[in-house]
Amino acid sequence: MSAAAPVHPFDLTSPEFIADPYPAYRFMRDQMPVCRDEKSAAWVVTRYADVYPLLRDRRLSSDQVSAFLSRLPAEQQAALAPLRDILTNRVTFTDNPVHARIRGLMQLAFTPRHVERMRPVIEAEVNELLDRVRPAGRMDLVADFADPLPSHVICEMLGLPPGDRAKFKGWTDDIYAFLGLSPVPLADRAATAVKSAVQLKAYLADLFAEIRRHPRDDLLSALVAAEQQGDRLSDTELYSNVVSLINASHETTTNLIANTVLTLLRNPDQLAKLRADPGLIEGVVEEGLRYESPIQMLARVALEDLTLHGLTIRRGDRVALVIGSANRDPGLCPDPDRFDVTRGELKHVAFGGGPHFCLGAALGRLQGQVAIAAVVRRLPDLRLAGAELRWRPYPVFRGLTALPVEW
Numbered sequence: 001m002s003a004a005a006p007v008h009p010f011d012l013t014s015p016e017f018i019a020d021p022y023p024a025y026r027f028m029r030d031q032m033p034v035c036r037d038e039k040s041a042a043w044v045v046t047r048y049a050d051v052y053p054l055l056r057d058r059r060l061s062s063d064q065v066s067a068f069l070s071r072l073p074a075e076q077q078a079a080l081a082p083l084r085d086i087l088t089n090r091v092t093f094t095d096n097p098v099h100a101r102i103r104g105l106m107q108l109a110f111t112p113r114h115v116e117r118m119r120p121v122i123e124a125e126v127n128e129l130l131d132r133v134r135p136a137g138r139m140d141l142v143a144d145f146a147d148p149l150p151s152h153v154i155c156e157m158l159g160l161p162p163g164d165r166a167k168f169k170g171w172t173d174d175i176y177a178f179l180g181l182s183p184v185p186l187a188d189r190a191a192t193a194v195k196s197a198v199q200l201k202a203y204l205a206d207l208f209a210e211i212r213r214h215p216r217d218d219l220l221s222a223l224v225a226a227e228q229q230g231d232r233l234s235d236t237e238l239y240s241n242v243v244s245l246i247n248a249s250h251e252t253t254t255n256l257i258a259n260t261v262l263t264l265l266r267n268p269d270q271l272a273k274l275r276a277d278p279g280l281i282e283g284v285v286e287e288g289l290r291y292e293s294p295i296q297m298l299a300r301v302a303l304e305d306l307t308l309h310g311l312t313i314r315r316g317d318r319v320a321l322v323i324g325s326a327n328r329d330p331g332l333c334p335d336p337d338r339f340d341v342t343r344g345e346l347k348h349v350a351f352g353g354g355p356h357f358c359l360g361a362a363l364g365r366l367q368g369q370v371a372i373a374a375v376v377r378r379l380p381d382l383r384l385a386g387a388e389l390r391w392r393p394y395p396v397f398r399g400l401t402a403l404p405v406e407w
Contacts, residue, residue, distance in 0.1 A: 005311055006032040008044060012395040013183045019391055021296065021398075022337065025325035034309045042299070042318035048329035050308060051321045052347070056354035060300035060319060061095050064179065071186060080190060082197040086175065090240040092248075092356060099355060105226045105233050106241060106359060114219060115362045118157055122367055125152045126374045134378070138385055138406040141375075142258050146403075149371055150253035153363070154246055159218030164203075168246055171196040176247045179299075182394055204239055219245075245360065252294045252351075252364045255399035257371050260288030262403055264376070265384050267339045274341060274376055284341045285368040289350035290332075291339050296324035296398045298352060323349045324398060381407040 010017055010024045017024055028035060028046040037044050045051055054060055065087045069077055087093060091102045129148060133139040155165045174196035178189045208224055215221045220242070226233060233241070264271040264284070274280050300319045305312055313319060327348045328336045351358035358364070375382065385404035392399045 005043075006035045007038055008032060008035045012037060012039065013393065015393075018393055018395065019389075021324060021395065022328055025322065025328060028322075029325060029329060034311050034313075037320065040318065040320070042320050043313055044320050044322060045308070046322045046325040046329075048326040048331045048349070051323060051326035051349060052353060054300070054319075054321055055298070055349060055352055055356070057306075058096075059302065059304050059306050061303050062093055062099070062300060062356055063095055064299045064301060064318070065090075065093050072190060076187060076190065080194060082201060083175070083178065083190065083194045085236055086197045086201060086239050086243060087179075088240065089234070089237040090244045091359065092244055096355065101231065102233065102237055102241065103355070103359065105231065106223065112362065114157070114222070115366060118153060118363065119366065119370070121156050122149070122153055122370045123374075125149055126371050130374060130378050138404065141261055141403040141405050142254065142400050143402065145375070146254045146257040146261075146371070147250070149257070150249040150364075150367060153253075153367060154249040157218065157363075158220040158242065158245070159216055160207075160220070167203075168200070169250065171200040172243050172246045173250075175200070175243055176251070177394075200243065201239055204242060205235070208235060208238060248358065248360050249363070251397055251399070252358065252360070253367050255292075255294030255397060256285070256288060256364060256368045258400050258403050259292035259294065259398060260284065260368065260372055261375060261382075261405075262384075262389070262400065263288060263292055263339050264372075265382065265405070270339055270341045271376070275380070278373060278377065280341050281369050281373045282365075283343065284372060285365055286346065286348070287339060287341050287343055288368070288372075290327045290343075290346060290348040292398055293324045293327050293348075293350045294398055295350070295352075295396065297322050297396050298356075323352070379405075379407045383407065 008024070008028055025046055028044065033045065033047045033050060035044050036042070045054060065084065069080055069084065072080070089102065091099060091106060094102060126149060129145050133144050139145065151165055151169055155162070155168065160168060175193045178193035182189065207220070211221050211224050215225065223233060223238060223242070264274065274284055298321045300321060302313050302315050302317045302319060304315050307313070326332065327350060330336055332348065333343060333346055351361040382405055385406040389403070390401040392401050
């Protein structure tokens, strides 16, 4: 670490930052675009001109699992084997050549055909969820709509039994929470994640064995069968990446839907544009991804020394690429703190970039478009039901715990 490295003055886990991180991002972009965060002992990079190329820079590793595990005492690390197994081979946490191999095999199953065939499933679930709440005249848009939709869709796509979907979400949420920046002590998160990893791995082992005996026409069967030049995903790789798909579908899609609906309600002029021209829905989703990015930060580890803005990031240092800040940078678009559904195409980084561009981006976009369009069309008098909003207490994710609305 450079001796002159500036340290930003913000607590990234404070309620004030969680409620509105954008003034802090603006300060860092303007005053210290590369700085240190004391709580996480990581570098923080906030400008689009830096984040965009660093997402593609081979000097930064996506293997953050080892870095997290190394922060725990050696005697505790021995008990983390089940968690290590279910995280180490996840496509989002690997580097080439391992990453290219796993991603290539997953892409054989995660094709545009698999995504597009889910459109009627998405439309049916959206309408069923709205039918269920519409007579009441109010709902929690997160609990009643934005959260159950991607859960239903990814589990339907994978072929997971409907009765077990709540268990899957609980297990995968515990595992994913271990890797985030949180006020909950790392050792406590690790213990919870290990317990869920053991239960999830046992469940999936039985499920994979059944699929091999009796293949089905679903994504899980396609992942088990995926083969390229004689190579297949191992059971450990299957465990890791099924968890990754479930997590990614929730974190991105749930937050995308709720954040964008909230932003539309806060910007009635933009909501009016969408009501007048439903064909704007693709632009609405892209602007929602940019304006309130569902994933705010991506973690990397330096594989070698590199210099940025005159500061030396040393080999082994942790780096947070703040995509939520990069997407609000004037270097990406003019007046970036204004929500504008007619901006047109932008190279935002809400889905990451480079080799690790989100594998489920097309599915997330499709769900966002169908869901938000249906809410706007079927609930013409939609409005916020309260002034106070509750955000999830994790700076890595930008998502509401609840969004009360009425009509």
